[in-house]
Amino acid sequence: MPAVIDLTNSDSDSSEQDIESRSNTVSSEPPxxxxxxxxxxxxxxxxxxxSEKRLREIVLDLAAQVPAAKQFLEQELLVANGAKRPSTVRWETCEKCAEEFDMGEEREDGECVYHPGEMMPDYEEGFVDWDESCHGPVDTEENRRQYPENFIWTCCDELGTASGCVRDEHAPARASRKRARH
Ligand SMILES: [Zn+2]
Ligand SMILES: [Zn+2]
Incomplete structure (x- = not known):
């Protein structure tokens, strides 16, 4: 990979100060x-x-070359995991509501709103004029995203557009990702 910005040569001191002063203002008062x-x-x-891949490479390069950047990234991306265990990932995706959440925050009942069931096509009222021979199959992920109003949740019989019927705490998706076949 070509070096995009060489932080080691010119004024790396001032860029460290920039990052430090910016991280200070973020916590107190945003401009x-x-x-x-x-x-x-x-x-x-x-x-x-x-691209996401290149950006990740650049971020790791930055952390390796600028100590203040490494410190900043540790603050932003890691959370202390008790005194004995090492720091762990701070931002997780919830396995229930699919939202990103902060592992550093205390879990709160009701922060996570989701449907435990599945979206099934509503053939009676939703996809009335849908001809599968020319429009393609009804029961697809794309249709769930594009026409949620034509689906029904199995958990609560509400339309696909209805907000979650269960309130809970966020939970990291890592455990189920390991089990998933990919
Ligand atoms: Zn539901
Ligand atoms: Zn959640």
Whole structure:
């Protein structure tokens, strides 16, 4: 991989200070003109468009080369896991509601709203004019995303657009990811 920015040569001291002062303002008072205001627009654009894989490589390079960046990333991405065990991942995706949540926060009953059942096509009222021979199969993930109003939840008999019928605590999806066949 080509080195995109060489942080070791020129003024690495000032870039460390920048990162430190920014991490301080984030916790106390965010500036009115947005957190990205001090970053040049072309850079913001490049970060938005770069591939996830390359961005991950760059972030790890940054952490390896700039101690303050490593510290900042540890604060943002890790959470202490008790005195004896090492730090663990801070941001997890909930296996129930599929939202990202902060493992560093205390779990709260009702923070997670979801349907434990499945979305089944509503042939009687939803997909009335849908001809599978020309529109394709009804029961697909794409249709669930595109026409949720034409589906019914098996858990509560509500429309696919209805908000979750169960309130619970978020739970990390890691355990079930291991079991899933991929
Ligand atoms: Zn439900
Ligand atoms: Zn959840």
């Amino acid at each position: 009115n003109d947005g957190p990205n205001s001090s970053i040049p627009k072309p850079l913001v654009k490049a970060v938005s468009s770069v």
